[in-house]
Amino acid sequence: GVMVNEQLARRYPLAVGDTLVLTLANTRLELPVLAIYADYGRPAGEVLVNIELLPDEFVPAFESFSISTGASDMTTITDGLQRLWQVESVRVRDNKRIRELADAVFDQTFLLTRAMTFVTLVLAAVALLIMGWVFFSTRAWYFRLLQVWGLTKRQVLAQLGRLALTLTLTITLLALPLGVWLTWVLVHRINPLAFGWSLPMAIYPEFWLQLGAVSVLIGLSITLLMRSQLGGSGPKPVSAASLRGDER
Numbered sequence: 001g002v003m004v005n006e007q008l009a010r011r012y013p014l015a016v017g018d019t020l021v022l023t024l025a026n027t028r029l030e031l032p033v034l035a036i037y038a039d040y041g042r043p044a045g046e047v048l049v050n051i052e053l054l055p056d057e058f059v060p061a062f063e064s065f066s067i068s069t070g071a072s073d074m075t076t077i078t079d080g081l082q083r084l085w086q087v088e089s090v091r092v093r094d095n096k097r098i099r100e101l102a103d104a105v106f107d108q109t110f111l112l113t114r115a116m117t118f119v120t121l122v123l124a125a126v127a128l129l130i131m132g133w134v135f136f137s138t139r140a141w142y143f144r145l146l147q148v149w150g151l152t153k154r155q156v157l158a159q160l161g162r163l164a165l166t167l168t169l170t171i172t173l174l175a176l177p178l179g180v181w182l183t184w185v186l187v188h189r190i191n192p193l194a195f196g197w198s199l200p201m202a203i204y205p206e207f208w209l210q211l212g213a214v215s216v217l218i219g220l221s222i223t224l225l226m227r228s229q230l231g232g233s234g235p236k237p238v239s240a241a242s243l244r245g246d247e248r
Contacts, residue, residue, distance in 0.1 A: 001034035007196035008045030009036045022047065025057035043196045066095070125214055132167055132222040136160065140229045153230065160226055165219035172215040176208060 002020055014020065014033050022029045031053070039046060069077060074092060081090045136143075146156045180203075187199040 001032040003035045003037060003048040004033055005037055005039035005046040006198070007039060007043055008047065009033075010192055010196055011045060020047070022049070025055050025059070027055040027057065029053065029055075038197065040197055040199075121211075121214065125218055128168060128171060128215075129218050129221055132164055132218065133225050135167070136164065136222060136226050137229060140226065143226075143230055147230075156230060157223060157227060160230075161220065161223040164222040164226075165216060168215040168219040168222075169212065172211055176211070 192198045
């Protein structure tokens with residue numbers, strides 16, 4: 001049988017057990033699909049075939065194989081292959097060096113991703129803090145009325161803190177399903193259409209707990225910001241009836 005990469009399987013809807021028709025050197029082969037493997041990074045389709053299944057007339061455009069250098073260096077191996085094959089040059093690719101470069105690129109990518117995540121979280125936290133502060137600032141006069149009606153300042157601040165925490169935690173709980181849904185759309189819908197392969201989607205409850213902790217911190221910060229505003233008298237709310245001079 002054959003193995004196909006995910007790009008080819010998505011392009012020609014293939015599943016394990018389906019039959020794939022290949023034409024190699026004018027020879028028609030009908031082979032079952034034994035496996036589908038992930039091939040991230042490029043959109044090209046690929047088929048892996050056992051060399052024993054190739055027809056005798058098939059001539060490969062190029063051949064490559066892997067060598068474990070052991071104690072020898074690459075220069076010695078390259079010179080030996082040139083003498084063996086009697087060619088002027090041999091194209092050698094150092095997989096160890098490529099892996100080191102790839103690891104360095106991925107480390108930088110992950111570092112940039114973590115930095116973007118941190119900046120996004122900070123901006124969202126600041127936006128939520130300003131929104132909550134403005135929301136409660138416009139209602140500061142009504143919280144002062146609670147003191148007029150007999151509540152102590154501590155009780156008013158406690159009530160304000162409960163409302164602020166309820167607001168920030170509710171927004172966090174509403175945002176989590178939306179974020180998970182957008183991630184699912186990205187990795188399972190947009191990515192396959194754009195590149196031909198999808199990414200595995202993982203859930204990180206620890207990060208959700210971090211978001212909850214940030215929400216609690218924002219709610220407490222709103223309470224502290226409102227504490228100074230509750231100390232003054234502040235302007236009374238103006239209603240449409242008072243502007244018109246109507247009696248109620």
